[in-house]
Amino acid sequence: MSPVAEARMDEVLENVLARCAPEPSSLISVLQDLQEEVYYLPREALDQVARRLGVPRAQVYHVATFYRAFSLEPRGLHTISICRGTACHVKGAEKIADMLRAELDASDGETTADRMFTVQSVRCLGCCSLAPAIMIDREVYGGVNPQKLRRILKRYRDED
Amino acid sequence: MKTSPISTPAQLAKLAASARKAFLAPKPKILVGAATCGLATGAGRVLDALREQTNGKLDGLRVLETGCIGACFLEPLVDVVMPGQARITYAHVTSEDVPGILDALAEGKVYEKRAVGRIDAEPFLLDDVKKNYRRGKFAEDVRKVPSYEKVPFFAGQLHVAMRNCGYIDPSSIEDYIAKGGYSAAAKALTEMEPEQIIEEIKTSGLRGRGGGGFPTGRKWETARKAPGDVRYVICNADEGDPGAYMDRAIIEGDPHSVIEGMIIGSYAIGSHEGYVYVREEYPLAVKRLRLALRQAEEMGFLGDNIFGSGHRFRIRINRGAGAFVCGESTALMASLEGRVGEPRAKYIHTVESGLWAKPSCLNNVETWNNVPVIIARGAEWYASIGTEGSKGTKVFSLVGKVNRVGLVEVPMGMTLRQVIEDIGGGIENGGQFKAVQTGGPSGGCIPSEYLDSPVDFDELTKLGSMMGSGGMIVMDDRTCMVDVARYFLAFLKDESCGKCVPCREGTARMLEILDGICEGRGRPGDIDLLHELSEAIVDGSLCALGGSAPNPVLTTLKYFSEEYRAHIEDRRCPAKVCRALIRFAIDPDKCTGCAACVSACPEKAISGEKKEPHAIDQTKCVKCGVCVDACRFDAIEVKQGSETE
Numbered sequence: 001m002s003p004v005a006e007a008r009m010d011e012v013l014e015n016v017l018a019r020c021a022p023e024p025s026s027l028i029s030v031l032q033d034l035q036e037e038v039y040y041l042p043r044e045a046l047d048q049v050a051r052r053l054g055v056p057r058a059q060v061y062h063v064a065t066f067y068r069a070f071s072l073e074p075r076g077l078h079t080i081s082i083c084r085g086t087a088c089h090v091k092g093a094e095k096i097a098d099m100l101r102a103e104l105d106a107s108d109g110e111t112t113a114d115r116m117f118t119v120q121s122v123r124c125l126g127c128c129s130l131a132p133a134i135m136i137d138r139e140v141y142g143g144v145n146p147q148k149l150r151r152i153l154k155r156y157r158d159e160d
Numbered sequence: 161m162k163t164s165p166i167s168t169p170a171q172l173a174k175l176a177a178s179a180r181k182a183f184l185a186p187k188p189k190i191l192v193g194a195a196t197c198g199l200a201t202g203a204g205r206v207l208d209a210l211r212e213q214t215n216g217k218l219d220g221l222r223v224l225e226t227g228c229i230g231a232c233f234l235e236p237l238v239d240v241v242m243p244g245q246a247r248i249t250y251a252h253v254t255s256e257d258v259p260g261i262l263d264a265l266a267e268g269k270v271y272e273k274r275a276v277g278r279i280d281a282e283p284f285l286l287d288d289v290k291k292n293y294r295r296g297k298f299a300e301d302v303r304k305v306p307s308y309e310k311v312p313f314f315a316g317q318l319h320v321a322m323r324n325c326g327y328i329d330p331s332s333i334e335d336y337i338a339k340g341g342y343s344a345a346a347k348a349l350t351e352m353e354p355e356q357i358i359e360e361i362k363t364s365g366l367r368g369r370g371g372g373g374f375p376t377g378r379k380w381e382t383a384r385k386a387p388g389d390v391r392y393v394i395c396n397a398d399e400g401d402p403g404a405y406m407d408r409a410i411i412e413g414d415p416h417s418v419i420e421g422m423i424i425g426s427y428a429i430g431s432h433e434g435y436v437y438v439r440e441e442y443p444l445a446v447k448r449l450r451l452a453l454r455q456a457e458e459m460g461f462l463g464d465n466i467f468g469s470g471h472r473f474r475i476r477i478n479r480g481a482g483a484f485v486c487g488e489s490t491a492l493m494a495s496l497e498g499r500v501g502e503p504r505a506k507y508i509h510t511v512e513s514g515l516w517a518k519p520s521c522l523n524n525v526e527t528w529n530n531v532p533v534i535i536a537r538g539a540e541w542y543a544s545i546g547t548e549g550s551k552g553t554k555v556f557s558l559v560g561k562v563n564r565v566g567l568v569e570v571p572m573g574m575t576l577r578q579v580i581e582d583i584g585g586g587i588e589n590g591g592q593f594k595a596v597q598t599g600g601p602s603g604g605c606i607p608s609e610y611l612d613s614p615v616d617f618d619e620l621t622k623l624g625s626m627m628g629s630g631g632m633i634v635m636d637d638r639t640c641m642v643d644v645a646r647y648f649l650a651f652l653k654d655e656s657c658g659k660c661v662p663c664r665e666g667t668a669r670m671l672e673i674l675d676g677i678c679e680g681r682g683r684p685g686d687i688d689l690l691h692e693l694s695e696a697i698v699d700g701s702l703c704a705l706g707g708s709a710p711n712p713v714l715t716t717l718k719y720f721s722e723e724y725r726a727h728i729e730d731r732r733c734p735a736k737v738c739r740a741l742i743r744f745a746i747d748p749d750k751c752t753g754c755a756a757c758v759s760a761c762p763e764k765a766i767s768g769e770k771k772e773p774h775a776i777d778q779t780k781c782v783k784c785g786v787c788v789d790a791c792r793f794d795a796i797e798v799k800q801g802s803e804t805e
Contacts, residue, residue, distance in 0.1 A: 024497075024498050025496070025497050025498040026498060027498035027499075028478070028479075028481055028495065028498050029478070029479070029498075031481075032440065032479055032481060055498075059499070062500055063498070063499065063500055066483065066500040066501070066657075067481035067482055067483050067500075067501075068481070068482030068483060069440055069480075069481040069482040070481065081441075084402070084651070085402035085403055086402045086403035086559075086560070086597060086600075086631065086633045086644075086647070086648075087402075087403050087559040087560050087565075087633050088402075089402075089644075089647050090560050090561065090633065090635055090639050090644070091560070091561075092785070092789075094784065095784050095785055095786055095789070098762045098782065098784035098786060099760075099762060099784075099786055101762055102761070102762025102763070102786075103762075122441060122482065123400060123402055123441070123482070123484055123651070123655070124399075124400070124401070124402035124403060124404070124405070124441075125441055126196070126399060126404075126405035126408040126439075126441065126442060127196055127197050127200060127405065128403050128404075128405055128557055128559035128560075128565070128631075128633075129197055129232030129233060129235075129405075129557075129559055129565040129566055130197055130200055130201065130232070131559065131560075133200070135441075138443045139200075140196055140197075140199070140200040141200060142197070142200045142201060145789050145790075146760045146786055146789065146790055147790075
């Protein structure tokens, strides 16, 4: 856990829990909100969620590892999602993964050494007309090619 | 505009009249397609430029965001309503076009550079009327722009589900009401008995748009008759099929249509609580839906005593967490309960015992969206569209190697050829059609000899594929069908929840075999083994994910067996896709030594002197093909066989 998130962890968790009913059915929503704030699900937080929602820890862990959206490992500041939908596949999604590996030295599921980017594959982004597509955080980019990809990544690097 | 809550149909009618007057006001209006696909191609910058530069310039001009009209290949799209003339569609608009568009509009002229089509009348589908924009004669330059009926992409289409997408501002409930919105809910709740509504839905012939094609009316009837006081209405917006995005477009462009459908459904089956389960990968859809729900609550369309009928109904949103299997009804309900999305056996259907073990009526986004139309226009009208067994229209996402990609809504029964060739404009880059994949991972690949088959639920099933949620991925001669089958198996293996062993292990074993075939390690018995495993997976899986998992393999084996044999017997990939069976080579006659490929290559496998022909180090090359895209001189060739001669 990054020092910033650690210091704020209790506060973040309180805010997240305040938005949901304190019952087992809120588990997925709580984990989603938590991940959005901290970028991953720290173990200490999962234990607290289990206690507060009255869900066995094993079940919290089951849910956190079942769904693709959750990560138990620290992640980069930005998440690059490579769309693996059918249209993107036939238009060269594999190539994008190769390009990203070249640019960032991070393969599918990995985080760059500087914790700037996490690269992941996702099921269809639903932007099939823009294939091949990627999503960085919540921003979708279509028709990705090497030049375009470099421009996009540069923009994120310059911003931070 | 702040409007007070509506508690009677008469109040709604009054509001609708004034909203429509404002909607059709003879003032210039600019609509920017701002769904996810529009925004990704730069609609946001166009919108900013428009808002900045219109500031006080034109009297009464409104600049609005709208949903996706389906013509994704033309994005970013800007539509300009010229008062007294027509609505002009401008394609591929950039912020540099903005001054030109505004100047032209100020002079009452068309900005010809980007004009691709003209809409002559604003359609009001629910009221069966069209209001002409034109007063008097067309200006010469307006007349020159082809009307939508003459634009090939739109000519064969019939927008029912997408009736408001691209016409209204999705963040404005007034726009939706102006289009006749919520009048069907008002009619249903105050003039009709629940049984009458169910009868109407049954007569319409509406079948579930999410994939199964189960008759909606029958589902509602069973849910209504199921014992118990508490019932749930659920909207499945976990659009998981790769290659399908109509549900995203409908929620982003017309969120209230789904809410209205659910209100009518809740009254018909006697439910007071609804859920929308929407993919987290669709942030804009979630945002628009949240806003729409709040507006509907403020207006009194959700809450207690809706339209004074005594009916109460509320909707909650749950976000999916990235599990394909949650599109399956029992898995989705488990996920709503906060558990992992594992399907259960359906000895008892979810309409009798679903969410929290209560009767639950689950329908897909497009299904709910069709409901208000059926109530407003009548079941007979709806049933007059389509084929014997499949009524109404269906939205398809026509994507892949086709010229005009986008969302296409056509009457059921149109042939695949009409959709792909007439509307889609055929194969991109002059390629050859090879197959069209429908039905997502549960569907199959249909070859060219069946292109004249009509598209409806039963015909596609006969071909070994299925309708699914409406993805139509077009493949050309540069698509390898074995690779496509492998792709789907890899997808399904990853997404199998793991509950049933035949699905969990079977998909993994099938993938191993397909990996082998694609990597040149295919063996003579592989095809028989694939058939055998397919049978075991179908028989031994609880849910449709496993039950249909072998479909992509079975259809490609059936229609493209030669391609499998080329891989297995000749170690050859005819489409030159499978990396282990091809190699890349630089043609020294074409190579200028510009080094574009050198910097593009992720493996640093290309080298050479500047301005001299370059060469690829085959030991380093991973055959990703990035260099082919980077080369501006067409100098990099893909060759059969992995070894150099």
